[in-house]
Amino acid sequence: xxxxxxISTGSKWEPILGYSRAVKVGNYVHISxxxxxxxxxxxxxxxxxxxxxxxxxxGEALAKAGASYKNVVRTRLYVTKIADWxxxxxxxxxxxxxIRPAMAIVEVSxxxxxxxxxxxxxxxxxx
Numbered sequence: 001x002x003x004x005x006x007i008s009t010g011s012k013w014e015p016i017l018g019y020s021r022a023v024k025v026g027n028y029v030h031i032s033x034x035x036x037x038x039x040x041x042x043x044x045x046x047x048x049x050x051x052x053x054x055x056x057x058x059g060e061a062l063a064k065a066g067a068s069y070k071n072v073v074r075t076r077l078y079v080t081k082i083a084d085w086x087x088x089x090x091x092x093x094x095x096x097x098x099i100r101p102a103m104a105i106v107e108v109s110x111x112x113x114x115x116x117x118x119x120x121x122x123x124x125x126x127x
Contacts, residue, residue, distance in 0.1 A: 007064045009057060022061040027127040029065040031058050033078065033119040035111065043115035047084040051077070051091035054120045059095075062124060069095055071124035074102040078119045082107035088118055 006020040014020060022031045034057050036050025037043055044050055062068055075096065077088055085105055092103070101122075111119055 005065070007061055009061055009064075021057075022065055024065045024067075027125055029062060029067050029071070029124040029126065031061050031120075031122040031124070033121050034058050034061075035113075035116045035119050043113065043117070045115075046087070047079070047081070047117045048087040048091050050117050051088045051120070052094075054118060055091060055095050058120060058122050062122075065124070067124045067126055070099055071126055072096065072099060072101045072122050073125050074123040075104075076121040077103070077105045078108045078111070078121075079105060080108060080110060080117050084117070 003026050005024040007022040007024060008014055009021040011021065019032055021034070022029055034054045035043070036053035038049075038053055044053075059069060062071065075092065077092065079085070079088055082105070088105060096103075
């Protein structure tokens with residue numbers, strides 16, 4: 001595929017697991033599940049903080065693809081405690097409140113690391 005661009009954010013897991021943080025194909029950008037580690041690689045116990053961190057990483061990947069939050073048409077939040085939906089939602093709304101992509105929040109039993117509370121996927125369209 002000549003119009004495919006794999007985008008990395010330098011995670012040690014990308015080559016080990018065989019994935020890219022984002023893949024741009026034509027006018028579409030697909031962002032892999034992104035968790036909310038802080039700059040130190042650790043996970044804050046606050047779901048809001050983790051969501052803010054994950055969305056920031058998504059923004060960095062979008063920028064590398066020549067896109068921005070305004071291009072996001074869909075997000076999916078996988079959370080370990082749905083009762084905290086307002087905290088995840090507040091962080092999401094601070095960035096996407098005016099953009100209003102299609103969205104889902106789904107509770108899962110656990111993520112790879114017990115300290116992870118949220119994992120977010122995003123899709124963007126540049127057309």
